[in-house]
Each structure stands twice: as C-alpha cells, then as structure tokens.
Amino acid sequence: MALRIPRPHRDDVRIAVGGLLGGVLLWALGIHPRVPTDPAVLWRTSWAPLVPLAVTAACALLRRTRPRTGLLIGTAALALDTVSVGSIVTLVLYTDLMYAAVLYGPPATARRMPWGTGMLTVLGGVVPAAVGRDPRWLLVGVAVGVVAFAPAATGWVVRNHRDAAEAARLRAEQTALLAEVDRTQAVTAERARMARELHDLVAGHLSAIAIHATAALSLDAPRTSRNALTVIRENSVEGLAEMRRLIGVLRAASADREPAAIPTLDGLTALVESARANGLDVRLDARQGDVPTPVGLAAYRIVQESLTNVLKHAAEGPVEVRLQRRDGVLDVRVSSPYRPRDTPRAPGSGAGLAGMRERAALLSGEFAAGPEGGRWTVRTALPLTEGDSA
Structure with a gap:
C-alpha cells in the first residue's frame, strides 16, 4: 500500500520557500551566528549550514498536516545546525515548527509541550550553572526558553483562544438552530389554533345554511322557503360577524388596534338561542x-362544535348541554339523539372531534365522544388549575 503524503497548505509552502530563500541569501552574504574559528564548530565547510536549512524548510511543509513529524525532523536538523557555522533562518524556522506542533497537533501534544519545554528551559540553565558554578550557563536556559518554551507557550495560548472561538461559534449555531425550531413550532401551533378557531366559528353557521338551503330547494312551499331563507340570512350575517371578529384578532398586533374580545361561557345562552333558531331543541344547564379564561374559551368552543355536529348528524329529539364544576374540574357534557344509520344532513370534514380533543389536550383535560344509552354524548373534563397557568 503506497504511503499517501498529505498536500501542504499554501501558507506553509510560502513559509518554506521564503525561509529557504532567506537562508540562502544570508549564507551567500556570509552572515552566520558563529565564526569558523569557534571551537564548537565541527563542520567548517562553507556549504554545511545549507543542509539543516533545507531540511527545516522542508519540515515547514508539514507544520499543519504532520506537525509532530515536522518537529521531530526539525529538532534533528537544529542539532546538526549547532555544530556548523549555523543559520539564523534555521533557528527561526524551528521556532515556527515548535509553535505549529502545539497549535495544530493533537490535544495531548498541545498540553505536554509547554510543560516539557518549560522544564527543559529550567534544567538547561540551572543544572549546568549549578554544576559548573558559572552563572553564564544560565544563558543556555534563556536560549532554550527563546527557541522552545516561548513558541510552545504562544501556540498554547493561541490554541486556547481558537478553541474558545470555535466553541462560541458552535453555541451560536446551536442557539440559532433552537431558535429556528422554536419559531417553526410556534408557527405550526398558531396555524393549528387558527384552524380550530376558523372551524369552530364558521362550521356551525355554514352547516345551518346548507341544511336550510336544502330544505328550501326540496319543498315547494313558499312559507317554508321563506323561513329557511330567513335562517340562512341570519346565519350568514352571524358567520360574517364572526369572521370579522377573527380578522380583528389577527390584526391586533398593530399598536393602534385593540384585540377583539374572546367568547366566554357568559355567551352560552346566546349560542343556545342561535341553535334553537336553527331548529334544535336545546336544553342548557350551566352551573x-x-x-379561568382558557378553560372558558375551550368549553365554549367544545359546546359550539358539539351543537354544530348535532345539527348535521343527530336525530330528532332534545339536546342536553350541561356544565358543572366539581373537585377542581369543569365537566362539559353534550348529549343528543343518535341513530347509527342516519344520513348526515350536511357534509363534514371530520375535523370537529379532532379539534375538540386538541382543545382538551392543551389544558391537560380529558375528552371522549361516542354512543351512550342510545344517545351520542360528548364528555370533556377540563382542569381548572391548568387553566390558571395556561
């Protein structure tokens, strides 16, 4: 399997090329940190500094992709440079390799390098000075600190700032994502609420209009047709008024408009009278x-939708509407005659029961609807404490 060499970053290529050209220029000008007559210089040939310079420049190509490998090879090149006349550029490139190893290397390397180079700085200056009893050896520790510890510490600081900035960016993205999810959920919930309000407001009036229009078209009796048209007109006017009220609620966000009043249980009597005008025999028992306002609104809408369903589906007979408060719960019960095989007098969408169930669920209440003793009964229990906190 062939070894895949990672492609160096373009900035690393610039550093490597610039360092190599700068080192060659200083070598051509004869600028070296040590003179050939220095006893520490073992390689006195003129081309000797170019070897560690070329190796360190090549290691600069690995400063992001393989920082530890680059630092290891660069350390060997620096050791070779110290036994020749040397090159300032090789030393500068090595400090960059140390910095890059901490900044781009694994987290374990980034944590250990500052501590290791710090200990090496102390030991490199204190131990020789104590053994040789010559304070000038402390300069060795200073040199090690400048070449190794300072770049490593700088890389650690920069890495911490970079990680903190990345964490802040991720938190900002997460916050923005959560805000978008909350906004989407709020829009969905508002649309569902508007759908329930539109259904509860309009369905009853349109059902009455459909039923009485059918009666007016099927009977050839002027008086019956006139009565049916009267009921149709009344429901049309009431439906239009309800639509205007809902539009006023939707426009209430502007500063110069007051929100329209929401229906309460005090309006049950008018609701029952409207159902009686549509031909239902409704008996109301409200105690x-x-x-709380949310509970009152939910109860009113449930009774309203139940009467709409009675108008469309129920058989002839009395309709009982009962509201009773007991043990912190408001019981709502609407009962009507029921014959399973009766054909609906007006088409329905099937959203009525779902809307009532949703209203009860929003207040942590209970809802049930079905045949009971030959009658169709809608039963709802709405907790009053949930309504206070809604």
Whole structure:
C-alpha cells in the first residue's frame, strides 16, 4: 500500500520557500551566528549550514498536516545546525515548527509541550550553572526558553483562544438552530389554533345554511322557503360577524388596534338561542361559576362544535348541554339523539372531534365522544388549575 503524503497548505509552502530563500541569501552574504574559528564548530565547510536549512524548510511543509513529524525532523536538523557555522533562518524556522506542533497537533501534544519545554528551559540553565558554578550557563536556559518554551507557550495560548472561538461559534449555531425550531413550532401551533378557531366559528353557521338551503330547494312551499331563507340570512350575517371578529384578532398586533374580545361561557345562552333558531331543541344547564379564561374559551368552543355536529348528524329529539364544576374540574357534557344509520344532513370534514380533543389536550383535560344509552354524548373534563397557568 503506497504511503499517501498529505498536500501542504499554501501558507506553509510560502513559509518554506521564503525561509529557504532567506537562508540562502544570508549564507551567500556570509552572515552566520558563529565564526569558523569557534571551537564548537565541527563542520567548517562553507556549504554545511545549507543542509539543516533545507531540511527545516522542508519540515515547514508539514507544520499543519504532520506537525509532530515536522518537529521531530526539525529538532534533528537544529542539532546538526549547532555544530556548523549555523543559520539564523534555521533557528527561526524551528521556532515556527515548535509553535505549529502545539497549535495544530493533537490535544495531548498541545498540553505536554509547554510543560516539557518549560522544564527543559529550567534544567538547561540551572543544572549546568549549578554544576559548573558559572552563572553564564544560565544563558543556555534563556536560549532554550527563546527557541522552545516561548513558541510552545504562544501556540498554547493561541490554541486556547481558537478553541474558545470555535466553541462560541458552535453555541451560536446551536442557539440559532433552537431558535429556528422554536419559531417553526410556534408557527405550526398558531396555524393549528387558527384552524380550530376558523372551524369552530364558521362550521356551525355554514352547516345551518346548507341544511336550510336544502330544505328550501326540496319543498315547494313558499312559507317554508321563506323561513329557511330567513335562517340562512341570519346565519350568514352571524358567520360574517364572526369572521370579522377573527380578522380583528389577527390584526391586533398593530399598536393602534385593540384585540377583539374572546367568547366566554357568559355567551352560552346566546349560542343556545342561535341553535334553537336553527331548529334544535336545546336544553342548557350551566352551573360552572367563574372559571379561568382558557378553560372558558375551550368549553365554549367544545359546546359550539358539539351543537354544530348535532345539527348535521343527530336525530330528532332534545339536546342536553350541561356544565358543572366539581373537585377542581369543569365537566362539559353534550348529549343528543343518535341513530347509527342516519344520513348526515350536511357534509363534514371530520375535523370537529379532532379539534375538540386538541382543545382538551392543551389544558391537560380529558375528552371522549361516542354512543351512550342510545344517545351520542360528548364528555370533556377540563382542569381548572391548568387553566390558571395556561
């Protein structure tokens, strides 16, 4: 299997090429940190500094992709440079390799390098000075600190700032994502609420219009047709008024408009009278007292939708509407005659029961609807404490 060499970053290529050209220029000008007559210089040939210079420049190509490998090879090249007349550029390139190893290397390397180079700085200056009893050896520790510890510490600081900035960016993205999810959920919930309001407001009036229009078209009796048209007109006007009220609620966000009043249980009597005008025999028994506004609105809408379903589906006979407060719960019960094989007098969408169930669920209440003793009964229990906190 062939070894895949990672492609160096373009900035690393610039550093390597610039360092190599700068080192060659200083070598051509004869600028070296040590003179050939220095006893520490073992390689006195003129081309000797070019070897560690070329190796260190090549290691600069690995400063991002293979930082530890580049540092290891660069250390060997620096050791070779110290036994020749040397090159300032080789030393500078090595400090960059040390910096890059901490900045781009694995987290373990980034944590250990500052501590290791710090200990090496102390030992490289204190131990020789103590053994040789010559304070000038402390300069060795200073040199090690400049070449190794300072770049490593700088890389550690920069890495911490970079990680903190990345963490802040991720938190900002997460916050933006959560805000978008909340906004989407809010829009979905508002659309569902508007759908329930539109259904509850309009369905009853349109059902009455459809039923009485069918009667007016099927019977050839002027008086019956006139009565049916009267009911149709009344429901059309009431439906239009309800639509205008809902539009006023939707426009209430502007500063110069007041929100329209929402229906309460005090309007049950008018609701029942409207159902009686549509031909239903409704009997109301309301003993609920004062209830929280969300509970009152939900109960009103459930009774309203139940009467709409009675108008469309129920058989002839009395309809009972009962509201009773007991043990912190408001019981709502609507009962009507029921014959399973009766054909609906007006088409329905099937959203009525779902809307009532949703209203009860929003207040942590219970909802049930079905045949019971030969009658169709809608039963709802709405907790009053949930309504206070809604």
